[in-house]
Amino acid sequence: MDELYNTCRACAKDLNSHKYLNAMNKVNIFEAPDIAKKLASCISVELSLADEYPKFLCECCYQKVNDFHQFREMCRESIQHFEELILAKKSLFSEDEVPISILEDQSRSLTRVNELNHLEDSSVKYQDDLEKQTEVDDYNKKYEIENAEYCEQVMSTPNVHGHDENNCDSDVVELNNIRRVKSEKTSLKKLSDCETKIIYRCDICPSRFFVEHRLIAHKREHEGLMPYPCTQERCTKAFNRRSALARHLRQHEGYSFQYACDQGGCDKVYKHKPTLVMHQRKYHKLGPELKTHICEICGKVFKTTTMLNDHHYTHKDKSERPYACDQPKCMRRFSNKDKLKVHLMRHAGIKNYVCPHCGMRKTTMNELKVHINYHTLERTWPCRFCTHICNSSGNLKTHVRTVHERAKDYACRYCERTFAKPDTRKYHEMTHTGEKPNECPECGKRFLQPAALRTHRKIHQRQGVHSSKAKKCEKKTPAQETVLKNAENTEY
Incomplete structure (x- = not known):
């Protein structure tokens, strides 16, 4: 078993031989950044820590995987570059004078553009490619059958005109030429239909x-x-x-659409059939066993390799995360594109999800669901160490980390103090920079924290109540005015 684990996963070389004794000459597939993803795309096989295959690559194979990935990215960029050149060259010709070679190149480029713009619909694209391949196979079979029938017809025809086998071959060649011309006309017609399609361009990005x-x-x-x-x-x-x-x-x-679990004693009902199948696989052990992906550092278990690879970045320095924010004075980096996208939405102030109970706006649907749970209390997360109950899993993690583990993972950039929560550190750092972002709309006074602003605004609310009461007291009722007038008349 040790011999299996000490071999290169790609070339099967023994990494314990005298040539590979240096630890720098072997690379762990699941620890090196993105190497597992690159290798999976190279060999078209999903990689998993749970399998029994070797977990290392030799230095040579590691370099080859990186070279392959760079070569593929270079080819994709070249395709986009050539497509732009071909479209520019196309404008120099009229529709009747376009050479066939350029039309074929444009057809390929249009296909490439379609592939680049529809990567997310891979299942639909695969189905379309399968149907196209089936049509091509059917056409080839039909062509071979017709060709064979034609040859038999020519061979069975009496040699009235003195035709020999060479003449039969020439007839077959002529038939092939006719079919080729027809196919070229058909392809040109399809290309012209493709050219008449309108291309819709995004005015924000190049899509x-x-x-x-x-x-x-x-x-x-x-x-x-x-x-x-x-x-x-x-x-x-x-x-x-x-x-x-x-x-x-x-x-x-x-x-x-209701999909109920048919297992005894289970009353679960789902809106989607795949969710029901997943429920039965997980809780009733029906169908193939679910794969688990375990982190070799901390032991956490994940459902997919994507989630595991994303988790690996929590054990690394934040500077190694591949996706960086491009906003000025923002040094945040993220492990995947989705997290970066949400972060940029926060910079832009986008909050499209509104709470139906209080009107508070959130950036993502998950944030809104967590917030609504504060109103409904449909789910609670009790602490296993004390009697405290939290309204979200994130709050429970923060509670355990700060109260029971007494961890202070957030250090100030300006001094040596550390804090248990990132918000506490943020407000502390503002004391160094002098920022006070929360301004009172009544008097213009500024505060460090929103809670301080809310407390201050209560003063204005109380003042407003007292002033309104004073105005009411100043106003005299008609009865009071009559008494005052009578008193004045008696004095005279």
């Missing part, structure tokens, strides 16, 4: 689309919204996929 609804959905993502909103009145739901929206619209029409 392009052949369908308008894809562009509209894409622009909604720039605004921090779900791409496909419900079109029914008074329905605020939105979805990530168009198929999910279509399913939701069918529910408006009266269709019911």
Whole structure:
């Protein structure tokens, strides 16, 4: 077993030999940044820590994997560059004078553009490619059958005109030429249809689309919204996929999607069948066993390799995270694009999700769900060390970390003090910089923390109440005015 683990996963060389005794000459696949993802894309096989394969690469194979990844990215950039050059060159020719070679290149470039713009719909693209390949295979089979039938017909025809086998071959060649010309005409016609399609361009980023609804959905993502909103009145739901929206619209029409678990003693009901299947696999042990991916550093278990690879960054320095914020004076880095996207939405002040109870706005749907739970208390998270009960899993982690573990992981950038919470550190650092971002709209006084501003505004509210009472006291009732007049008359 030790011999298996001490070999290179790619070339199967023994890493314990005299050539590989140096520890720098072997690389752990799951510890090196992004090497597991690069190797998986290179060999088209999912990698997992739970498998029994070797976990190391030799220095040579490690370099080859990086070279392959760089080569693939270079090819993608070249395709985009050539596509722009070809489209520019196309404008020099009229539609009737475009050479066939350029048309073929444009057809390839259009295909590449379509692939780049529809990567997320990989399942649909795969199905389309499969149908196209099936059509090509059917055409080839039909062509071979017709060709064979034609040869048999020619060979069985009496040699009236003195045709021999060479003449039959020439007839077959002529037939092939006719078919090739027809296929070229068909391809040119398809290309002309493709050229007449309108390309919809995003005015925010370089993305392009052949369908308008894809562009509209894409622009909604720039605004921090779900791409496909419900079109029914008074329905605020939105979805990530168009198929999910279509399913939701069918529910408006009266269709019911209920998938109940048929196992004894289980009353769970789900809206989606895959969720039911996952429930049965997890709790009733039906179907294949769920794969688990374990962190070799801390032992945490994750459902997918993507989640595990994202977790690996928690054990590394923050400077190694691949996605950096491009906003000025912001040094934050993130482990994936989705986290960076949410962070940029916070910079832009985008808060599209509104609480129905208090009107507070949130940036993401998950944040809104956590906030709504403070109103409804549908779920609670009790502490296992004390009687404290939290309203979210994040608050429970913070409670355990700060109260029971007494951890202070957040250090001030200006002094040696450390803090248990990032918000506490943020307000402390403002004492160094002199910032007071919270301003009173009544008197203009500024405060460090929002809580201090709220306390200050209560003073203005009390003053407003007292002033209104004083004004009421100053006003005299008609009866009081009559008594005063009578008193004045008696004096005279």
